[in-house]
Amino acid sequence: MSRPVLRTSLCDMLGIEYPIVLAGMGPVAGGISGPVATAPLVAAVSNAGGLGVLGGAGFSPERLREEINHVRSMTDRPFGVDLLLPSNFMGGAASGEMPRDPRELIPAATRAGVRKMAEDLGVEWHELPPPKEAPVPRRAGGGMSDDQMEVVIEEKIAVFASGLGNPAPWVARLKANGTKILSLVGNVKNARRVADAGADIVVAQGTEAGGHTGRIATLALVPQVIDAVYPTPVIAAGGIADGRGVAAALALGAIGVWCGTAFLVSDEANQPETQKQRVLAAGDEDTKITKLYSGKTMRNINNPLIEAWEASGLQPMPMGLQGILIQDLVYSLRKAGREDLLMNAAGQASGLLTKTRPAAEILHDMVAGAAEILGRKLPQTVTAVPES
Ligand SMILES: Cc1cc2nc3c(=O)[nH]c(=O)nc-3n(C[C@H](O)[C@H](O)[C@H](O)COP(=O)(O)O)c2cc1C
Structure with missing residues (x-):
């Protein structure tokens, strides 16, 4: 069978066959096994014609370099690296002298509340x-x-994606390497900010998305971001997990899609099997946004711990400090074998997913579905009324 054709300007910009990008997913499950998007998944997506993006969050600089080399051993095609660049990291504490036990930075009452x-x-x-x-x-x-970021620059990575925050401080050095910069945003204000800073492509991510996410839905957000940052091109993210979603995103004017949840249940995703099964079991209403796991709004498969945190009235700490606040909680959950209460980031599209399978198959089904829809004649239920 011949391969379907689905090309947009993104394919020319990045040297890829299909305008489908793997979200650079970081760690879940309290970091037990490292990021979700590691070399096998990244290479599988790039080899299938999309763009694989390595989830760099959670890797030390040394491990990141090793993983980049691992990807290079598995594919000759372009791939990217994603890192989180949050503002107010550690509430500024990381810039000064840290106490020997960083838990001293957390109010005692908040720690007691978590216990x-x-x-x-x-x-x-x-x-x-x-x-x-x-x-x-x-x-x-x-x-x-x-x-x-120093590793990304030294390794001259083809594509850098900032998952949170503004890549502005790094833009000149990345561009000097010819690196294309993608920047994720959840509203128009931040889209303008990263486009002004020099992002080559803005990724407009709707609230449906798994992981860190904003408040605006994809269908409303994408065209508003497109209008706001023109002529900077836009990729759509959030809730896109099959060919219908891809076709819809392209119809909105996006030049491609950035997908996380769809690949969470791929064979190559570096995620505990129990967590993949929870994503498969989830329906449309089974995810919830919480600051419990990182201090920033993050969409997860819901669980009783998230419900308890939301009901507790406890104030989340800035990103970095929240991880320190919950480090003993995560340790206790692991010791108790309660992995069902650990972070299990996933999007509302979980309800569309029915089985685990190779990433290449997921990608090719998306491409074939979108190509079929975009090539279709008007369905019989739609009547086009000519102007009189
Ligand atoms: C398990 C998981 C981990 C994620 N980790 C990151 C990350 O480290 N960096 C990042 O930019 N985005 C991360 N995201 C968000 C994705 O980049 C992406 O925007 C989102 O998955 C798109 O929506 P979808 O899940 O509906 O496909 C993560 C998403 C999931 C589901």
């Missing part, structure tokens, strides 16, 4: 021993991914 939440759910409380040495202080004003 009570666990105990109310029948989870026995355990605390990690304090670290032997204080964490190495970061540079003044240091961000979450400063050292990993």
Whole structure:
């Protein structure tokens, strides 16, 4: 059978066959197994004709470099690296001297509230021993991914994607390498900000999306972002998991799609099998947005711990500090075998997914479905009325 044709200007910009990009998904499940989008998934998507993007969040600079080399050993095609560049990382604490035990940065009442939440759910409380040495202080004003960004620049990666925040401080050095910059946003204000900073492509991500997400739905957001940042091109994200979603995104004027949830249940996704099964079991109403796991709004498969956190009235900490706040909670959950309460980021499109299968098959079904819809004549239920 011949391969369907689905080409947009994104294919020419990035040197790929199909305008389908794998979201650079970071770690789930309390970081047990590292990022979801590691070399096998990235290479599978690139080899299938899309653009694989490595989830760099959660990797040390050394591990990131190794993983980049691993991708290069599995494909000759272009691929990208995604990192999170949140503003207000650690509430600024990372720029100064850190206490030996970073838990001292968290108000005692908030820590006690988290412990009570666990105990109310029948989870026995355990605390990690304090670290032997204080964490190495970061540079003044240091961000979450400063050292990993140096690796992206040194390795001359074809595509860089910023999952959170503004890539402005890095734009000149990335562009000097010929790296194309994608920047994820959830509203028009941030879309203008990253386009003005020099992003080559804005990824407009609707609230349907799994992982960190905003408040505006994809159908409303994408055309508003397109209008706001023209002539910068836009990729659509959030809720796109089959050919119908791809066709809809292209009809809105996007030049491609950025998909996470659809590939979460691929064979190559680096995610515990129990978590893939929960995504498969989820219906349209089974995800919820919470700040529990990172301090920023994140869509997850819902669970009783998320419900308890939302009902508790506890104030989330800035990104970085929230991870420190819940580190003993995650440790206790693991010890208790309650992996069902760990972070299981996934989008509203979970309800569309029915089985695990190879990433290439997921991608090719999306392409074939979209090509079929876009090539269709008007369905008989639609009547075109000519102007009189
Ligand atoms: C498990 C998971 C982890 C994610 N981690 C990241 C990440 O580290 N960086 C990032 O830019 N986006 C991350 N995202 C969001 C995706 O980039 C993407 O915007 C989203 O998955 C698109 O919507 P969809 O899930 O409906 O396809 C993650 C999403 C999921 C489901």
